[in-house]
Amino acid sequence: MSTAKEESSLLQDLWDRRFFQYVGTYLGVSFGLVQFAEFVEARYALENNLVEKVLIFLVIMLPAVALYIYNHGRKGHDSWRPIEKIFIPASLVVGIGFSFVLFNRAEKTAEKISITTEAGETITRMVPTAAMAKRVVLYPFRIDLNSGEEWLSLATPFLLDKELEQDMRTYALQPFQLKDEYESYNLNFPEEIPFASQIKIAQDNYSDYFISGVIDRMGDQLRLVGEVYHSNSGKMFFTDTIAGGDIYELTDRFSALLNQHLYIKDVNLGMEMIDLPSRDLVTGNIDALKHLLQANLFGVQGPGMIAKGIEEAEKSVAKDPRCAECYSILSNLYLGASEELKSNEAIDQALANAASLPERQKLMIGFFNYIIHEQIDKALLLLQNWQKLYPNDLTPYSQLIGLYRRTQEIGKAKEVALSAIENGHRGRILIDLAKMYIDTEDFNEAEKYMEEFSRLYPHKAKERSLLGEIYLQRGDLQKAKNFYEDLSVVQATEPSYIIKLAGVFDRLGEFSESEKLFDRALKLAQRTQDSIEVYEAIEGHFDRLGQFNRVFEILALRETLMEKVAPPISVKPQIVFTNWPRLFLTQREDEYHRRIDELLELLPERARILRCVADFLFNMGTENLEGYEATPPECKQIIIQSSGEHFEIVYNAALAELRGNYGEAAAGYEAYADSTGQNDKRFSHALSKMYRLGDQIEKAVILMDRNLENDPNQPIFLLERARIAKAQGDLTYAQKLLDKTLNIWNNADAEYQYYNEALEFQQELGEAL
Numbered sequence: 001m002s003t004a005k006e007e008s009s010l011l012q013d014l015w016d017r018r019f020f021q022y023v024g025t026y027l028g029v030s031f032g033l034v035q036f037a038e039f040v041e042a043r044y045a046l047e048n049n050l051v052e053k054v055l056i057f058l059v060i061m062l063p064a065v066a067l068y069i070y071n072h073g074r075k076g077h078d079s080w081r082p083i084e085k086i087f088i089p090a091s092l093v094v095g096i097g098f099s100f101v102l103f104n105r106a107e108k109t110a111e112k113i114s115i116t117t118e119a120g121e122t123i124t125r126m127v128p129t130a131a132m133a134k135r136v137v138l139y140p141f142r143i144d145l146n147s148g149e150e151w152l153s154l155a156t157p158f159l160l161d162k163e164l165e166q167d168m169r170t171y172a173l174q175p176f177q178l179k180d181e182y183e184s185y186n187l188n189f190p191e192e193i194p195f196a197s198q199i200k201i202a203q204d205n206y207s208d209y210f211i212s213g214v215i216d217r218m219g220d221q222l223r224l225v226g227e228v229y230h231s232n233s234g235k236m237f238f239t240d241t242i243a244g245g246d247i248y249e250l251t252d253r254f255s256a257l258l259n260q261h262l263y264i265k266d267v268n269l270g271m272e273m274i275d276l277p278s279r280d281l282v283t284g285n286i287d288a289l290k291h292l293l294q295a296n297l298f299g300v301q302g303p304g305m306i307a308k309g310i311e312e313a314e315k316s317v318a319k320d321p322r323c324a325e326c327y328s329i330l331s332n333l334y335l336g337a338s339e340e341l342k343s344n345e346a347i348d349q350a351l352a353n354a355a356s357l358p359e360r361q362k363l364m365i366g367f368f369n370y371i372i373h374e375q376i377d378k379a380l381l382l383l384q385n386w387q388k389l390y391p392n393d394l395t396p397y398s399q400l401i402g403l404y405r406r407t408q409e410i411g412k413a414k415e416v417a418l419s420a421i422e423n424g425h426r427g428r429i430l431i432d433l434a435k436m437y438i439d440t441e442d443f444n445e446a447e448k449y450m451e452e453f454s455r456l457y458p459h460k461a462k463e464r465s466l467l468g469e470i471y472l473q474r475g476d477l478q479k480a481k482n483f484y485e486d487l488s489v490v491q492a493t494e495p496s497y498i499i500k501l502a503g504v505f506d507r508l509g510e511f512s513e514s515e516k517l518f519d520r521a522l523k524l525a526q527r528t529q530d531s532i533e534v535y536e537a538i539e540g541h542f543d544r545l546g547q548f549n550r551v552f553e554i555l556a557l558r559e560t561l562m563e564k565v566a567p568p569i570s571v572k573p574q575i576v577f578t579n580w581p582r583l584f585l586t587q588r589e590d591e592y593h594r595r596i597d598e599l600l601e602l603l604p605e606r607a608r609i610l611r612c613v614a615d616f617l618f619n620m621g622t623e624n625l626e627g628y629e630a631t632p633p634e635c636k637q638i639i640i641q642s643s644g645e646h647f648e649i650v651y652n653a654a655l656a657e658l659r660g661n662y663g664e665a666a667a668g669y670e671a672y673a674d675s676t677g678q679n680d681k682r683f684s685h686a687l688s689k690m691y692r693l694g695d696q697i698e699k700a701v702i703l704m705d706r707n708l709e710n711d712p713n714q715p716i717f718l719l720e721r722a723r724i725a726k727a728q729g730d731l732t733y734a735q736k737l738l739d740k741t742l743n744i745w746n747n748a749d750a751e752y753q754y755y756n757e758a759l760e761f762q763q764e765l766g767e768a769l
Contacts, residue, residue, distance in 0.1 A: 026062070026065050033054055034054055034055055037053075037054040037055075111126070111127055112124060112125070112126055112127075113125055113126075113127050113388050113389070115384075115385040115388055115389065116381070116385075117381075117385065118366075118370075118378045118381050118382055125389065127168065127388070127389055127390075127391075128168050128169045132169050133169050133170070133171065133391075133392040134169060134170050134171070134208045134209065134262050134263075135170075135171050135172075135173075135205070135206060135207040135208050135209075135392060136164060136170060136171070136172045136173070136207055136208065136209050136210065136211060137172075137173045137178070137198075137201065137202045137205055137207045137209070137210040137211070137231070138157035138160055138161055138172055138173060138174050138175060138210075138211050139157065139175060139178070139193070139198055139210065139211065139212040140153045140154055140157060140175050140190045140192070140212075141153050141156045141157065141212060141213045141214060141215050141224075142192055142212070142213070142214045142215070143214070143215050143216070144214060144215070144216035145215065145216060145217060151289075151290050151293055151294070152215050152222075152247060153190070153215070154175055154176075154190060154293050154296075154297070155247050155289060155290075155293055156213070156215060156224065156247060156250065156251060157174050157175050157211070158174050158175065158176070158282075158293060158296075159247065159248070159251040159278040159281070159282065160172070160174075160211070160251050160254065160255055160278075161173075161174035162278060162281040162282060162358075162361065163251055163252065163255035163278050163281065164255060164258070164259075165358070165360050165361075166274045166275055166276065166281075166358045167259065167263075168389075168390065169262075169263065170262070171390070171392040171393050171394075173205060173207070175189075175190055176296045176297070176299075176300050178201065179300045179301075181201045181204065181205070182201075184457075184459065184460050184462075184463075185197050185200070185201070185459065189300075190297070195234070198210055198212060198229075199229075199231065199234040200459075202229075202231035203231055203232070204427060204456075204457060205427065206424050206425070206426060207231045208230070208231055209228050209229060209230060209231055209237055209262075210228075210229050210231055211226065211227065211228050211229075211258075212227050212229075213225050213226040213227045213239075214227075215250075218243055221243045221244060221245060222243065222244055222245070222246065222247065222250055223241060223242070223243045224241070224242045224243075224244070224250040224254055225239065225240075225241050226239060226240055226241075226242065226254045226257070226258070227239045228258065228261070237261065238261050240254070240257055242254055242257070246286070247286075247289075248277065248278050248279045248284070251278045252277050252278055255278070256275075274358050274359075276356075276358065280356070281325075281357065281358070281361070282323065282325045282326075283316070283319075283320040283322075283323040283325070283326060284320075285319050285320040285323070287315075287319045288315075288316045288317075288319035288320035288323055288326060289316075291312045291313070291315040291316035291319065291326075292312075292313070292316040292323070292325065292326050292329065294309075294312040295309045295310075295312035295313035295316060295326075295329050295330070295333065296309075296329060297309075298312060299329060299332070299333055299336075302529075302565060302566075303336065303565050303566030303567070303570060304528075304564065304565035304566060306333055306336045306337050306566070306567065306570075307337070307567065309329075309333045310330065310333045310334065310337060313326060313329050313330035313333055314330065316329075316330070317330060317346075317349070322353050323353065324349075324350045324351075324353040324354040324357060324361070324365060325350075325361070327346045327347070327349040327350035327353065328346075328347065328350040328364070328365050328368060330346045331343045331344075331346035331347035331350060331368060331372060332368060334346055335372055336570065337567050337569055337570060338567070338569040338570050338573065338603060339569065340372075340603075340605060340606060341605045343372050344372055344373065347365070347368055347369045347372050347373075348369075350365050350368070350369070351365060351366070351369055354366075359389070360390065360393070363382065363386050364395070366382055367379055367382050367383065367386075367399065370382060374641060374642065376403065376407065376641065379403060380400070380403055380404075383396045383399050383400045383403070384396075384400070387400065387416075387419070391423045392423065392424070394420070394425050394429075397416055397417070397419070397420035397423075397425060397429065398420075398428065398429070398432075400413070400416045401413045401416050401417055401420075401429075401432050404416065405436070407643065407645070407646070408643070408646050408647070408672075408676040409646070409676055410436055410439060410440060410676055411676070413432075413436055414433065414436050414437075417429050417432055417433040417436065418433070421433070426452075426453075426456055427453075427456075427457070430449045430450070430452055430453040430456075431450075431453060431463055431466060433449045434446045434447075434449040434450045434453070434466055434470070435466070437449065438466075438469060438470060438473055441473070443470050443473065443474045446470050447467070447470050450464070450466055450467045450470060451467075454467070462494070462496065465484075465487060465496070465497060465500060467483060468480050468483040468484050468487070468500055468504075469500075471483060472503070472504060472507070472710065473710055474710060475709040475710035477504060477507055477508055477710075480504050481501065481504045481505075481508070484497055484500045484501035484504060485501060487500075488501055493524055493526075494524070495521035495522075495524045495525050495530050495533070495534055496530075496533060498517050498518075498520055498521040498524065499517070499518065499521045499533065499534055499537040501517055502514040502515075502517035502518050502521070502537065502541070503537065503540075505517065506540075506541055506544055506713065507710070507711050507712065507713055507714075508712075508713065509712070509713035509744070511541070511545065511744075514541055515541070518534065518537065518538050518541065521534045521537075522534050528561055528564055528565050529565065531561055532558055532561050532562055532565075535554050535555075535557055535558040535561070536558060538554050539551050539554050539555055539558070542554070543582065544713075544714065544715065544744070545744065545745065545747065545748065546715070546744075546745040546747075546748025546749060546752045546754070546755050547747055547748060547749060548582060548585075548586045548749050548751075548752060549749055551582065552582075552588075555575070555579065559571060559572075559575050562574075562575075568602065569602055569603065572595070572598060572599055572602060573599055573603075575595070576592070576595040576596065576599065577613075577617075580592060580617050580621060581621060583621070584618075584621030584622060584753075585621075585752060585753045585754065586749060586751050586752055586753070587751045587753075589618075589622065592618065592621075596610070596614040599614075608638075609638055611635075612632070612634075612635035612638050612639065613635075613638075613639060615627070615631070615635070616628075616631060616635065616639060619631070620654065623658060625658040625659065628654070628655060628658055629655070636648075636651065639651075646672060646675050646676050649668055649671050649672040649675060650668070650669070650672050650683075652668055653665045653666075653667075653668025653669050653671075653672065654668075656668060657686070657690060662689075662690045662691075662693040662694030663690075663694040663696070665690045665694075666687060666690035666691055666694055666696065666699075669683055669686065669687045669690065670687070684703055684704075684707055685716055685717070685720060687703060688700045688703045688704050688707075688720050688724070689720065691703065692720075692723060692724055692727055697724060697727055697728060700720075700724045700727075701724055701728075704717060704720055704721045704724060705721070708721060713740075713744060715740075715741045715744045715745055715754070715758075716754055718737050718738075718740055718741040718744075719737075719738070719741045719754065719757065719758050719761065721737050722734045722735075722737035722738045722741065722761065722765075723761065725737060726761075726764075726765060726768070731765065731768055731769055734765055735765055735769065738758065738761060738762060738765060741758055742758055742759075742762070745758065
């Protein structure tokens with residue numbers, strides 16, 4: 001009873017002292033100060049840790065405030081007590097001290113870097129730090145205009161992107177870069193999308209802000225209502241209404257207004273800031289701008305729209321012959337159509353007209369120029385410099401990864417991907433990194449990055465399906481089967497998961513189940529691209545079974561479909577250069593020559609390069625030592641230039657193999673794997689053969705057992721492992737493996753080389769038993 005009275009008395013005493021009211025007021029004011037600090041930090045970029053400093057000071061001061069309120073909360077005068085005279089000043093000193101000592105991590109606004117240009121010149125530049133950078137996503141604007149003015153929906157964010165990126169601190173994603181993001185949410189580009197989807201896409205791209213708005217007319221003027229939102233919360237950052245005579249005036253005024261809100265004008269970064277008007281960044285000709293936007297729109301819609309894109313881009317340069325951006329998109333579209341001579345001419349025009357453009361635009365055009373002219377070393381150096389100058393730009397990272405993978409330098413590609421992640425890039429980079437770790441059979445690392453991707457992007461089921469590939473390559477076939485079965489139930493109308501599941505059944509040796517699944521996938525394929533994907537998977541299935549007449553029947557169907565969405569000039573090189581081993585393994589040399597002649601007629605300007613590559617592949621495929629040794633030096637250099645300097649190692653290894661120097665050949669293949677940072681899986685069958693013929697049996701056993709662990713019903717591996725067993729003297733095991741091989745190939749085509757080798761080996765083994 002007395003305890004209850006004491007508690008009641010204490011509460012009454014605190015109430016009389018107005019303790020709760022004042023502490024509540026202090027907490028409310030503290031919350032307001034923290035919000036204000038957050039606003040100042042975001043608005044003015046004064047410090048990267050201002051919120052933490054304010055918060056720690058307010059927390060440390062809370063006991064002192066509580067003591068003061070307790071002693072002085074009653075109405076009337078109260079004398080200061082000795083403890084207050086010590087504790088409150090001490091708290092003030094400790095609060096200020098701790099807030100600066102514990103969080104004294106103020107970021108520099110800029111740092112000095114040195115780069116070496118493609119011309120060999122070393123220059124020093126000041127570059128904004130990550131703390132100063134802003135990432136912005138730009139969506140198509142909503143329009144309330146007359147028919148025929150819909151182009152303004154894309155024109156505004158397109159021009160705004162160029163305007164904003166004049167400032168080194170800003171990285172912007174314009175609408176044409178968002179098409180894949182739209183599709184990941186089953187949204188149609190460039191249609192208006194829900195606000196919630198805008199928030200999610202902006203967050204997926206780790207942006208600070210996203211921008212949309214409305215364009216309409218006010219009398220004889222255009223009016224723009226610009227809306228800028230915080231990406232992390234979706235709350236409005238600011239909005240304003242601007243009127244102007246044309247789209248250029250609207251863009252320039254809104255860009256200036258936006259920069260006033262994003263940055264403090266007087267912050268000294270020690271670097272020059274360029275601010276050209278938007279008409280000088282692209283084209284001041286309205287008609288040229290319309291055609292340019294339409295060309296970009298066709299360009300992102302896939303190979304089937306390239307011809308229309310070229311038509312629009314040609315109109316844009318006709319309207320404005322000085323438009324560098326117009327020539328740049330035209331060059332890329334020509335390249336996509338394999339019209340390389342026209343692509344070269346267009347990119348030369350783009351360079352000639354790019355001198356006055358801001359740096360980032362010149363970097364992009366310069367990169368395209370090196371790629372189109374196949375100057376890979378200069379392209380790599382340009383991208384490396386771009387990465388240093390603009391670490392918040394995704395483009396140099398993604399392009400560097402692609403180039404290093406093209407030149408088989410997987411180790412360097414990994415380094416770039418990890419650097420991109422350190423600088424805040426995720427998304428596609430995580431997928432690329434996981435794929436590279438799969439290639440090098442570091443499955444734990446691959447799974448780690450895919451799990452991070454799944455956590456960040458749970459809605460992107462198609463990309464997350466790469467987890468199944470990790471299980472598959474690791475040899476955990478049951479886990480892969482369960483994974484793809486679950487996906488094919490959840491996404492029952494998506495054929496890609498079904499063909500992945502069919503691939504698992506192929507590895508399990510359940511071929512009839514695979515074929516049922518392929519039939520199901522074909523019935524579900526709604527788009528042409530889906531059908532192409534299914535047909536390609538079916539080709540792989542019959543390739544495994546040695547039924548190449550079926551393979552080439554299906555390949556013909558796939559080629560026909562591909563030519564519906566892409567021009568023959570793009571399709572035919574892809575078909576011949578991805579299927580040449582099949583042609584030689586089934587004694588179809590005449591078909592190979594027919595297709596090469598077709599390419600030479602289709603691409604006369606590439607005749608020299610095509611002939612070099614075609615002769616090289618023919619000598620490889622037919623094991624023609626004399627022809628291989630006679631490869632002209634200029635042809636060898638062309639192939640090395642397009643495939644990377646490490647290709648010479650493979651070239652020499654293959655030459656040693658044809659000469660019968662199997663130990664030297666094996667060492668060459670190993671050196672190639674080591675120098676490029678990838679594993680030996682892509683040429684493991686050839687390497688195992690070199691080990692076996694070069695009396696390195698134990699290495700052959702380890703390599704082929706590893707392959708069979710994750711693909712136990714691949715007959716090529718089974719046949720090679722049977723030969724290894726025979727070389728070891730284990731004839732019983734060799735016979736067991738050969739029986740399994742021939743059972744899979746029970747309906748193989750008679751002209752298939754490996755099937756005939758299996759029959760010959762059967763005879764050898766029978767004589768030895």
